[in-house]
Amino acid sequence: MYTQNSKEAFIEAKKVIPGGVDSPVRAFKSVGGTPIFIKSGKGAYLKDIDGNKYLDFVQSWGPLIFGHCDKTIEKAVLKSVKKGLSFGAPTKIETKLAEKICDLIEPINKIRFVSSGTEAVMSAIRLARGYTHRDDIIKFEGCYHGHSDSLLVQAGSGAVTFGTPSSPGVPADFTKHTLLAKYNDIKSVKKCFENSKNIACVIIEPIAGNMGLVPADIDFLKGLRELCDKHEALLIFDEVMSRFRASLRGATGLVGIKPDLITFGKVIGGGMPVGAFGGLEEVMDQLSPDGPVYQAGTLSGNPVAMHAGFAALGKITENHDIYEELEELANFLVSGLKREAKKFEISLQTNVRGSMFGFFFNEKEVKNFDDALKSDSKMFAKFHKGMLERGFYFACSQFETGFISTKIKEEDIERTIKAAAEVFKEIV
Numbered sequence: 001m002y003t004q005n006s007k008e009a010f011i012e013a014k015k016v017i018p019g020g021v022d023s024p025v026r027a028f029k030s031v032g033g034t035p036i037f038i039k040s041g042k043g044a045y046l047k048d049i050d051g052n053k054y055l056d057f058v059q060s061w062g063p064l065i066f067g068h069c070d071k072t073i074e075k076a077v078l079k080s081v082k083k084g085l086s087f088g089a090p091t092k093i094e095t096k097l098a099e100k101i102c103d104l105i106e107p108i109n110k111i112r113f114v115s116s117g118t119e120a121v122m123s124a125i126r127l128a129r130g131y132t133h134r135d136d137i138i139k140f141e142g143c144y145h146g147h148s149d150s151l152l153v154q155a156g157s158g159a160v161t162f163g164t165p166s167s168p169g170v171p172a173d174f175t176k177h178t179l180l181a182k183y184n185d186i187k188s189v190k191k192c193f194e195n196s197k198n199i200a201c202v203i204i205e206p207i208a209g210n211m212g213l214v215p216a217d218i219d220f221l222k223g224l225r226e227l228c229d230k231h232e233a234l235l236i237f238d239e240v241m242s243r244f245r246a247s248l249r250g251a252t253g254l255v256g257i258k259p260d261l262i263t264f265g266k267v268i269g270g271g272m273p274v275g276a277f278g279g280l281e282e283v284m285d286q287l288s289p290d291g292p293v294y295q296a297g298t299l300s301g302n303p304v305a306m307h308a309g310f311a312a313l314g315k316i317t318e319n320h321d322i323y324e325e326l327e328e329l330a331n332f333l334v335s336g337l338k339r340e341a342k343k344f345e346i347s348l349q350t351n352v353r354g355s356m357f358g359f360f361f362n363e364k365e366v367k368n369f370d371d372a373l374k375s376d377s378k379m380f381a382k383f384h385k386g387m388l389e390r391g392f393y394f395a396c397s398q399f400e401t402g403f404i405s406t407k408i409k410e411e412d413i414e415r416t417i418k419a420a421a422e423v424f425k426e427i428v
């Protein structure tokens, strides 16, 4: 495969942008090689600046459930662009998108828009702290909630439950309020509640997508709800990735458990930068200007982004059986991968939720971050390279989720499985 233009573009980029990328996961660090520079996308495909074409299973890390250049979303965006890019004043489309989301999601009757998932989560946590007048939060190993200070934590040495910063630049004083628990392990959460009487909230990806795809057990989520109720802490579902990806009703719909706050992003912006957080009025009204908890944004609720999101959600509500179709394709893909891998005695662990799929090169079922870390990263890197060379664009880390868009067809998946069979043969 000829990728000289991408290689040169990466060298140029590195001179002026740290690592050559504006978000580290794009740099291909965990699989080696140079990232592909994209020229354009259309439907299910990406084109790079060397003229190579790829079937896209990344979809901008989740937002593009209708693939690239979806006509409805494109039209809505262009129409909005012509009326002005930003006003810093209220527009009716914000209310329309808010109404749509509140209608769809039962435990939410108010929502506020921001510009990224990071901002949404950061603000939801401030709100939970402001509402409960408590400082500590519980998060789970392997869950990603954006890059705000108090969420960049890892397990401290010795104690499981006290977080230490996972990045220089984050003061330990900021993360000492973040307690770490183990995903799918309710005992570890109980322990956190025993260690602190000052817990404002528990935040979780109910369908974890940032350690690979690892859905939470329903009983575990029920247990979280009970613990939060008992200790009067708020339960926050971070559904920046999973909402409108796994199903119309997301994790709350799938498991029938109601969190107090939900964070959104990715799909709700239709490809434009949007995040949001919502909950019941009683909590949400603590936000300024009505309440004392400060939160703001110059470009929050940007009209072009709101129109893109409204168009995407409009398409979803009109065609909500897409999730069954997408899930069928995702299952077709992972079962094919598993079958072909088995022929070469490669063990794959797979998960699917709606249009989300994940696979681990691992002999054992993956239920938490420790399990995920035992996966074979070298094997994944070889798989990734082999697939890329054959025109299949998978996320460049095993600890990411793959996505099916509505533009991907059964024959695309058949070709993918065939290519994977060739790659497995090459890499064993």
Ligand SMILES: *Cc1c(COP(=O)(O)O)cnc(C)c1O
Binding pocket: 115, 116, 117, 118, 119, 121, 144, 145, 146, 147, 205, 209, 210, 238, 239, 240, 241, 242, 265, 266, 275
């Ligand atoms: C992507 C993601 C975020 C962060 O969103 P950004 O828009 O990248 O800031 C937060 N939480 C989850 C679960 C995510 O998948």
